[in-house]
Amino acid sequence: MVEILVISIGALLLWSASRRVFGRTSRWRSRTRYAHNRRPARNDTRKKANPASPRRSVTPTDAAALLSKATIRTTPIMTPAEYGLFRQVKHWAQAQTERLHVFPQVAIAELLKCPQTEDQEAFWSFGCKxxxxxxxxxxxxxxxxxEYQGRQHFAGNATERDQIKRLAFERAGVQWLQVFSDDTVEDRAKKLDAAWAAYAVLAAAPAAANTVEIITLDRTSA
Known part of the structure; x- marks a missing residue:
């Protein structure tokens, strides 16, 4: 009888303790759920990245402030290989009877124009190159x-860009030639001589510039 009484009292105490523990847990869960429901959604409170917006215009004052803190360095206008070609072309030009000049890295928009309004779309196809x-x-x-064709020149869409350049220059009666990295000095001189001779033919008959086949030299004809 005593044993049964002891077991009963122990079970009662265990049941009472479990109620207190699970009751606290339940109340904590309720408070947590209530607080969570009242809390704004995380996506609403997180700072969102602004979508790409047009670059604002910089005033002279803003530019002065930016430039005063910026690190700016010079960069070569040509690679060593291009500079070597520039010197060769310049030497060739100085040997001609007519006074010729050589310039590096020139925007085509500074060399060719489309005076007709309806040709402006054609102009923008090459003007940015x-x-x-x-x-x-x-x-x-x-x-x-x-056009200097170095070892990495044909990467990406370089071939398509060169085709557009070639069409634009030839349409204007300007000789367009490619010089490859493995061309010899003699190869380059021959290409320049042939291009200059072809230009002289067109200059003598400018009306034929759009009908006569322009002489251009590539690797196969070097």
Missing amino acids: RTDLVVTDQSGHAVIAV
């Missing part, structure tokens, strides 16, 4: 455009 070297006559008009 540049040529590695350009040979001009003494009045500053382009006569030969030189």
Whole structure:
């Protein structure tokens, strides 16, 4: 009898203790759930990244403040290989009887124009590009455009860009030639001589510039 009484009292105490523990847990869960329901959604409180917006115009004052803190360094206008080609083309130009000039990294928009309003779309197809070297006559008009084809030149869409350049220059009666990294000095001189001779033919008959096949030299004809 005593044993039964002891077991009963122990069970009662255990039941009472479990109620207190689970009651606290239940109340804690209720408070937590209530607080969670009242809390704004996490996505609403998190700072969202602003979508890409147009770059604002910078006033001279803003520019002065930015430039005063910026690190700015010079960079070579040409690679060593392009500079070597520039020197060769310049030496070739100085040997010609007519006064010619050579300029590096020129925007094609500074060399070719489309005076007709309806041709502006054609202009923008090439106007944002540049040529590695350009040979001009003494009045500053382009006569030969030189594109240096280095080892990495054909990466990406370089071939398509060169096709657009070639079409634009040839349409304007300007000779366009490619110089490859493995061309010899003699190869390059021959290409320049041939391009200059072809330009002279077109200059003598400018009306034929759009009908006569322009002589251009590539690797197979070097």
